[in-house]
Amino acid sequence: QSALTQPASVSGSPGQSITISCTGTSGDVGGYSYVSWYQQHPGKAPKLIISDVSNRPSGVSNRFSGSKSGNTASLTISGLQAEDEADYYCNSYSSSSSWVFGGGTKLTVL
Amino acid sequence: EVQLVESGGGLVQRGGSLRLSCAASGFTFSSYWMTWVRQAPGKGLEWVANLNEDGSEKYYVDSVKGRFTISRDNAKNSLYLQLNSLRVEDTAVYYCVRDPDWGQGTLVTVSS
Numbered sequence: 101q102s103a104l105t106q107p108a109s110v111s112g113s114p115g116q117s118i119t120i121s122c123t124g125t126s127g128d129v130g131g132y133s134y135v136s137w138y139q140q141h142p143g144k145a146p147k148l149i150i151s152d153v154s155n156r157p158s159g160v161s162n163r164f165s166g167s168k169s170g171n172t173a174s175l176t177i178s179g180l181q182a183e184d185e186a187d188y189y190c191n192s193y194s195s196s197s198s199w200v201f202g203g204g205t206k207l208t209v210l
Numbered sequence: 211e212v213q214l215v216e217s218g219g220g221l222v223q224r225g226g227s228l229r230l231s232c233a234a235s236g237f238t239f240s241s242y243w244m245t246w247v248r249q250a251p252g253k254g255l256e257w258v259a260n261l262n263e264d265g266s267e268k269y270y271v272d273s274v275k276g277r278f279t280i281s282r283d284n285a286k287n288s289l290y291l292q293l294n295s296l297r298v299e300d301t302a303v304y305y306c307v308r309d310p311d312w313g314q315g316t317l318v319t320v321s322s
Contacts, residue, residue, distance in 0.1 A: 146255065148310035157310055189255050197269045199245070199257035
């Protein structure tokens with residue numbers, strides 16, 4: 101039940117694209133197609149923005165996209181906007197019906 | 211509209227107990243796995259526990275095994291988390307989750 105590895109922080113200017121990585125093991129990220137990404141603004145509950153590696157829930161901007169290669173999942177945000185500044189967490193299904201989260205990445209829009 | 215409303219948080223001394231509740235509405239509660247996730251102040255998210263539709267399968271993060279118990283009452287559309295032998299490091303906002311929906315959280319503070 102070790103946490104998934106994310107960079108502590110990333111930054112980008114408005115209009116640019118950024119990618120956040122999420123590295124796990126074959127027992128979680130690499131073994132299942134159940135990787136989710138959550139966006140969390142200060143003082144708010146997390147909001148699901150990507151499920152099942154690359155699916156966008158209804159209402160989520162198509163500027164958000166997800167992918168996976170081996171034991172690493174990635175979240176890409178294109179056309180950065182000021183409101184994208186938030187904390188981002190990856191999450192994966194793991195063995196024994198458990199979940200595991202990444203440590204979180206703080207996105208700063210310069 | 212899906213609503214998940216947590217309650218039962220508060221200040222408790224180390225070694226004490228609390229029972230968190232989550233009132234669910236807007237979906238067929240008995241048809242879904244339910245999950246508790248917590249977030250310590252200024253820290254990241256941590257999965258705590260989940261259970262299946264009829265409550266017969268329960269899973270916990272290692273750090274709470276033997277101390278916390280997840281349960282549900284499908285007749286009352288409610289999810290519970292019994293917290294025993296609380297430690298300072300259990301201090302966190304506890305969220306009730308039915309993916310993709312989250313409650314607003316309830317704060318548990320364990321004092322030393």
